[in-house]
Amino acid sequence: MPGQADPPSRQPLLHDLVSTIAAPTTALSGADGQIRHTGAQGLFHADRRALSLVRLLVDGKEPEPVSAAVDGASRTRFVSLPRWLDGDSIDPTVRVDRTRTVTPGGMSETIEISSAAARPVTAEVSVELGCDLAPIERVKAGKNGTALSAEAAGDGRLAWRADGITVEVHGPDAHAKPGPTATLTWPITLGPRQRVTLSWSARVTDPAAVMAAPSGPAEWTDLQVAAADHRLGRLLARSLDDLRALRLTEAGAPPGHTFIGAGVPWYLTLFGRDSLWTARMMLPLGTELAEGTLRTLARRQGVKVDKRTGEAPGKIMHELRRGLFVVGDSELPGAYYGTIDATLLWINLLHDAWRWGMPEDRVAGLLPALEAALGWLAEYADPDGDGFIEYIDEDGRGLANQGWKDSGDAMRFHDGSQAEPPIALAEVQGYAFEAARNGAALLDAFGHPGAVRWRDYAAAMAERFRERFWVDGPHGRHPALALDAAKRPVDSLTSNIGHLLGTGMLSAAETEAVATLLVSPGMAGGYGLRTMSAGDKAFNPLSYHCGSIWTHDTAIVVDALARAGRGRESAQLARSLLDAAEMFDYRLPELYGGDDRGSAPRPVPYPAACRPQAWSAAAAVCLVRAALGVEPDVPGGRVTIRPLPEAPFGPLTVRGLRIAGAAVDVTVREGGAVEVTGLPPGLRVETP
Incomplete structure (x- = not known):
């Protein structure tokens, strides 16, 4: 309504997010693996949000999520389905397995697309990327930073720079498009019973980090x-x-x-x-x-x-x-x-x-x-x-x-x-x-x-x-x-x-x-x-x-x-x-x-x-x-x-x-009896 004040910013919710962590770096995403420019989602490093958008698309559309499985604190696997590629099949024939790995100062993803179809499948796979380098306290207050524009940094490479921090992304064999919403794009063709594996990685350089x-x-x-x-x-x-x-x-x-x-x-x-x-x-x-x-x-x-x-x-x-x-x-x-x-x-x-x-x-x-x-x-x-x-x-x-x-x-x-x-x-x-x-x-x-x-x-x-x-x-x-x-x-x-x-x-x-x-x-x-x-x-x-x-x-x-x-x-x-x-x-x-x-x-x-x-x-x-x-x-x-x-x-x-x-x-043991082995010499066991 005209003249109505904006609602107050509130701390974003976390309970339904998936975290992948290798301190001082953390990725927080939805259960579908997508990192959207909303709430507490993002790739964070040392109190700054290095990437505020990481969205996987197939033919410009988001695959439908099926599962998210944590494989240790630093690795998560997401499975999704681009069902429009299934043709007349009742069962899913094309699937996307996306494995995210976080290391200190970086994140990488492998994207495996496999086909069980009896016919060739052609598609375009892309990853949309955004960066705002928002301080963690700003995100905690329910606010976003200003989107930065990526610059081209070589074949399949993008970079964002601000406040002495550099975020670099590399997608081997990908076409890199810079801008406020940058993209890495791979055209793929899968023959019957084939699979293809794509990958990309991000690296953060932050000389002022205290951790x-x-x-x-x-x-x-x-x-x-x-x-x-x-x-x-x-x-x-x-x-x-x-x-x-x-x-x-x-x-x-x-x-x-x-x-x-x-x-x-x-x-x-x-x-x-x-x-x-x-x-x-x-x-x-x-x-x-x-x-x-x-x-x-x-x-x-x-x-x-x-x-x-x-x-x-x-x-x-x-x-x-x-x-x-x-x-x-x-x-x-x-x-x-x-x-x-x-x-x-x-x-x-x-x-x-x-x-x-x-x-x-x-x-x-x-x-x-x-x-x-x-x-x-x-x-x-x-x-x-x-x-x-x-x-x-x-x-x-x-x-x-x-x-x-x-x-x-x-x-x-x-x-x-x-x-x-x-x-x-x-x-x-x-x-x-x-x-x-x-x-x-x-x-x-x-x-x-x-x-x-x-x-x-x-x-x-x-x-x-x-x-x-x-x-x-x-x-x-x-x-x-x-x-x-x-x-x-x-x-x-x-x-x-x-x-x-x-x-x-x-x-x-x-x-x-x-x-x-x-x-x-x-x-x-x-x-x-x-x-x-x-x-x-x-x-x-x-x-x-x-x-x-x-x-x-x-x-x-x-x-x-x-x-x-x-x-x-x-x-x-x-x-x-x-x-x-x-x-x-x-x-x-x-x-x-x-x-x-x-x-x-x-x-x-x-x-x-x-x-x-x-x-x-x-x-x-x-x-x-x-x-x-x-x-x-x-x-x-x-x-x-x-x-x-x-x-x-x-x-x-x-x-x-x-x-x-x-x-x-x-x-x-059952009944409370205690057995102890391996104590170094000079130590005795007391069981009052």
């Missing part, structure tokens, strides 16, 4: 799992394949500084929290990834106070981009430190890697960063001095919420009202308690002073938390989500409290109360652990953080329950997560709907969820660890194994755990 592919193979060898429930092995295999494809390093970083990029497509970069949690979950596969992640983040550890970036001395960063990252009301600097938990998680990862057998000289080399991180906890984490770790976006252009539930409306009271910052999150106090004790253990072990101070800090934190966070309400007695600016407990029942389990901060009675609530129908009535109870007023099964189910969150709580000795509750949530994995074809997304099982026969996709996503993929390893109950203490000379008493996977054999650098096999 690059690591050299060499993955830092881990795959676990081999044999379980009565075969779904566990399928989930693990696909997840580890995705994790290999998500490996990244900073451009120009020293060798070995490998970490896992957070997720496709929006977060394929360094994220402190995500990369740390992923590395922590992956410790059963070795300590090399943990070391690379720790070193990468230590290189960028804060050294000054800067309200614009959120930096402070000793603080671990949140996110790294090539420049200003503008999404919605947020304007995040390229190196942004607006996270309240990454520094604590860094300390805990270093401690856990040491316990899994990270070489002592490597641990010792990171002790200055450890002491700086503890310095941040002492001097900057509690600005008002009330003894709790809290955050507020002082700049006003950063993230309003700086825990893992970082959406603007995540902090809700039971009545649905929103909490005002500064916010002190429940789980962050647990991370701080754990970091203080873990930091003390490392300081003592390596002869550094200060351990007594941090053990006293942890004991005092536990008492303060007990006095201020526990609430009585409609759900019973439980820890609040947070304290708000007025120090009022935010009394909704949320998954955050599950992260307190296994830290040692809760008493046995408190652990039992939390565990019981986490598997109550309001929290666990869907296909995993809801982020907020269905009994709270703000609950919405498709809310980002107020009712959805996050894969990593459920897996962390599964493991925490197991470590806290709550096997029944841990097994219940593990089974739910495995049910969801089966329904998502064993590639668990970032999050999905928290609908009740009684109303939804399968999980409802959250339409903007990243997939694959780092800590969602690493959740598979977390399930294996929880099922075995494996807790190494290499410095102490022991490995504890306490299988879940109600193991959801049946008898289980895991081959290829890495403890102190050695390959270790563990079998859990």
Whole structure:
């Protein structure tokens, strides 16, 4: 209508797209294999969209799609039919098999056209191509870039150039037509029972990219799992394949500084929290990834106070981009430190890697960063001095919420009202308690002073938390989500409290109360652990953080329950997560709907969820660890194994755990008997 405002741009949906990935490069297409200049589709490289259009045509028309099959994270095969070439045949006689392969910095396709017809078939095959080099944040905001015009670059070659970036395409034997919509064209003739194979490739050159592919193979060898429930092995295999494809390093970083990029497509970069949690979950596969992640983040550890970036001395960063990252009301600097938990998680990862057998000289080399991180906890984490770790976006252009539930409306009271910052999150106090004790253990072990101070800090934190966070309400007695600016407990029942389990901060009675609530129908009535109870007023099964189910969150709580000795509750949530994995074809997304099982026969996709996503993929390893109950203490000379008493996977054999650098096999028999082989000398097994 005249004068009517344009509708607001919205983040494009992802749930029905097919991703093919080799970080830092990703192709996102429809299920038909076509990349159209719409939504989040495109070939992306290092935070820019290199190709915004890749459309396969036969005789100027799109073949009808039949199937899409993922062949590992980096290869996808699409089958389609140009049925107008079938003549009078009832059955399809001409088919198109299109295989897409993504490599770091490039993509290639082979297009095989085969004919089962008894007569010759003549056609023209073409690929339409477009490029806008749109920044990823613009695409995330639901906007496109301006189409660039391709230039001819030789026989079968096209090129686009802008902002110092070059995208080159080559189609051997093709006729290349430049322009805003460029084309590669091949005329073909197929005799009876013949086939022809065409190919083309794209390559991106981006000297300003801050992310690059690591050299060499993955830092881990795959676990081999044999379980009565075969779904566990399928989930693990696909997840580890995705994790290999998500490996990244900073451009120009020293060798070995490998970490896992957070997720496709929006977060394929360094994220402190995500990369740390992923590395922590992956410790059963070795300590090399943990070391690379720790070193990468230590290189960028804060050294000054800067309200614009959120930096402070000793603080671990949140996110790294090539420049200003503008999404919605947020304007995040390229190196942004607006996270309240990454520094604590860094300390805990270093401690856990040491316990899994990270070489002592490597641990010792990171002790200055450890002491700086503890310095941040002492001097900057509690600005008002009330003894709790809290955050507020002082700049006003950063993230309003700086825990893992970082959406603007995540902090809700039971009545649905929103909490005002500064916010002190429940789980962050647990991370701080754990970091203080873990930091003390490392300081003592390596002869550094200060351990007594941090053990006293942890004991005092536990008492303060007990006095201020526990609430009585409609759900019973439980820890609040947070304290708000007025120090009022935010009394909704949320998954955050599950992260307190296994830290040692809760008493046995408190652990039992939390565990019981986490598997109550309001929290666990869907296909995993809801982020907020269905009994709270703000609950919405498709809310980002107020009712959805996050894969990593459920897996962390599964493991925490197991470590806290709550096997029944841990097994219940593990089974739910495995049910969801089966329904998502064993590639668990970032999050999905928290609908009740009684109303939804399968999980409802959250339409903007990243997939694959780092800590969602690493959740598979977390399930294996929880099922075995494996807790190494290499410095102490022991490995504890306490299988879940109600193991959801049946008898289980895991081959290829890495403890102190050695390959270790563990079998859990029917009835819980444990067999362990391959432990290095000096380590004993304890099975309490």
